[in-house]
Amino acid sequence: MMLRVLEPELMEDAGQVFAYAQADFNRPHSEFIRRIKTLVKNPDFNGKALDLGCGPGDISCRFIKAFPSATLDAIDGSRLMIDFASNTIDKKLLERLNFIHGKIPETSLPNNAYEIIFSNSLLHHLPDPQVLWHTIKQYSKSGTYIAIMDLVRPGRTYLAKTLVDMYASSEPEVLQQDFYNSLLAAFSLEEITNQLAEADLPLSVEKVSDRHVFISGVIA
Ligand SMILES: C[S@@+](CC[C@H](N)C(=O)[O-])C[C@H]1O[C@@H](n2cnc3c(N)ncnc32)[C@H](O)[C@@H]1O
Structure with a gap:
């Protein structure tokens, strides 16, 4: 089995941030939103949501x-990421969406508890995965919906290379390298199951x- 290889926690390199922000993630991102909708079941949801590592x-x-009555706090530890998000978004949406520059767990969030907490592709960036699970416990309450998506670490290095060739061969080199590093930094299903048991989640x-x-x- 291939061991985990950490990548830098925050994405702060300008070239990497720009390539990531320009990449086409339409399929996985729309699939993630579809899964959140299935979980929440209510398109009129009008509570507070939290996006970790936005x-x-x-x-x-x-x-x-997708949820026109919801409000959202979205946090990221990278100044460049938050600036990109704030500068490119349709300004009308900022009435309901609050981008926060801050790193979990150090930064405290504006609300004590959220009704939906979601996160995509943050877990594999964290040296200590319990940071995510503890943040979820801290900022949730009874009835909070949780939806987390991430990569799974393949069992062998050559399988990571195969996935890069399958899904990113037409992307810029920096993005291919990023995807490869992310696959190596990700957790196995068994590791995630053990993390959740440890966090009692x-x-x-x-x-x-x-x-x-x-x-x-x-x-x-
Ligand atoms: C691979 S990106 C995912 C971005 C976004 N969720 C998406 O799916 O497109 C991971 C993000 O997590 C941020 N990050 C890593 N560790 C963090 C932490 N402890 N607190 C806040 N953000 C963090 C990184 O800066 C990076 O922007």
Whole structure:
């Protein structure tokens, strides 16, 4: 089995941020929003949501459009990511979407508890995965919907290379390298299941594609 290889926690390199922000993530991101809709079941949801590690804000925007009565706090530790998100978004959406520059767990969030907490592709960036699970526990309450998506680490290095060739061969070199590094930094399903047990967070863990895991549930 291939061991985890950490990548830098925050995405702060200008070339990397720009390539990531320009990349076409339409399929996985629309699929993620579809899964959140299935979980929440209510398109009229009018509560507070939280996006952890929002990056350039593509999913934050999709969420706020999919739930036209919701408000959203979206946080990222990278100044460049938050600037990109704030500068490119349709300004009208900023009435319901608050981009926050801050790193979890150090930064405290504007609300004590949220009704939906979601995150895509943050978990594999964290040296200590419990940072995500503890933040979820801290900022949720009974009934909070949780939806987390991330990559799954393949069992062998050559499988990571195969996935890069399958899904990113037409992308710029910096993005291919980024995807490869992310696959090596990601967790296995077993590791995620153990993390949730350690955090006493009973969420379901499903492998939903050849490279993605979806972790979801409702807080008791
Ligand atoms: C791969 S990007 C994902 C961005 C976005 N969620 C998406 O799916 O397009 C991961 C993001 O997490 C941010 N990040 C990493 N560790 C963080 C932390 N402890 N607190 C806040 N943001 C963090 C990085 O700066 C980066 O922008």
